[in-house]
Structure formats: C-alpha cells, structure tokens
Amino acid sequence: MYKVEIFDPAMCCSTGVCGPGVDPELTRVASAVYSLEKKGFNIKRYQLTTNPEKFAENDEITRIFKGKGPDALPVILVNDQVVKVGSYPTNEEFSEWFEVKAEELNEKPKARLSINLEQL
Template sequence: MKVEIFDPAMCCSTGVCGPSVDPELTRVASAVYSLEKKGLEIKRYNLTNEPGVFAENSEITRILIEKGPDALPVTLLNSQIKKVGEYPTTEELSEWFGVNPEELKEKPKVKLSIDLKQL
C-alpha cells in the first residue's frame, strides 16, 4: 500500500505554520505523521519545495495541465488517482492502511532545547 499526497504550493512542507493554521492541514499532518511512525508508506509533496516530483508524475502533470494548480491537493493510492481537490479523510486513510482512525490523530511533538547559559 502506497499513498502519495501532492499538496498545493505552501510555505512549508506541511502547511502547518504561520499565524492562522488550517485545521484540515493539521489533521492531514497528524495522520501522515502517525502512519509514517508505524512504518507505512505515505508521502506528501509540496509544489513549492518539490516541483520536480510533480513534473515527473504523468498523472499529476495531466491534472495540472487540465485543471491548473487549483486541482491540488491530489491523492494517489498505489499510483492511481483517488482524490482531486481535497485531502483524504481520516476514515479513508485508516481504511486504506487497515488502522484504527483514532490512531491517526497523534500530533507531531517538537522537542525544543534552550541553553540558558548562553543567554
């Protein structure tokens, strides 16, 4: 099982940054994080940072030519188009990978260390 999500142009790899965060992007980032942590094959590509990946995929290129960048996000399941213009739901991801939907809600934890001696 392999899922690839082709994101629109965003400021960072997840889109979960800046002053106002879209809850949909947070949900997708949490699901992807949880699936990756389980060792499952899921990848997200950002048009801003990885345009070559978009150009190398004939299905994605075709969608972009036909519909333009507003067609993004696009989700491929085993190299076949599964969703265009919206992210997969938590339920869809859990069904595709055979996991409980509750397992896909873990948020990535960022560890921050501050050396106060340097301040």
C-alpha cells in the same frame, strides 16, 4: 499494502499552524500522516514549493496540473492511481487504505527545541 502519495499545493508548511490562522484540515492530515509514518506505512507527502521535481516526474500529476491548474491540488495517489483531486483524504479513507482505526491517526508530532543558554 497500499502506497499513498499526497501532492500538496504551494504552502509554507504542511502542518497548518503557520501564518495568521490555523487550518484544522492541514493539522488533521499532518497528524494522520505522522501517525502512519511512525507505524511504518508507505505514505509520502510532496509540496509544490519544496518538491517540484516530484510533480514534474509524475505524468498523471503533470496532466492534472496542466489541465486544472493549482486549484486541482491536493491530488492523492493510491498505488499510483489518482483517487482524489482537490481535497485531502478523510481519516476514514486513511484507515481503510492502511487497515487501522481512525482513532490511531491523531498522534501529534512532538517538536524538539534546543536552546543554548550560554549565548543569551
């Protein structure tokens, strides 16, 4: 079984739906990662802003980051080997690594809202 790690650039969120515009690439990747996590696959995503220790702990990520700077991100590791620098995996690559159909990678996370009407 494959282990996939995605090292994201600094950003406010991983979904692509924050800020003034929606980034469809981030939305696609977030959906794929969510779907794979729900199926129990070993996939992790680290952001430079929220998980800087993960970048510092990994010698290969540190080497790439020092050599190419933040424009090298995202960096994708499969089984601890760098397979992509500067772009996200396609759904076809995800499906190949995890042996699932690309159509299975489109599940959207459901947000739960909790509203206390007594405070209004």
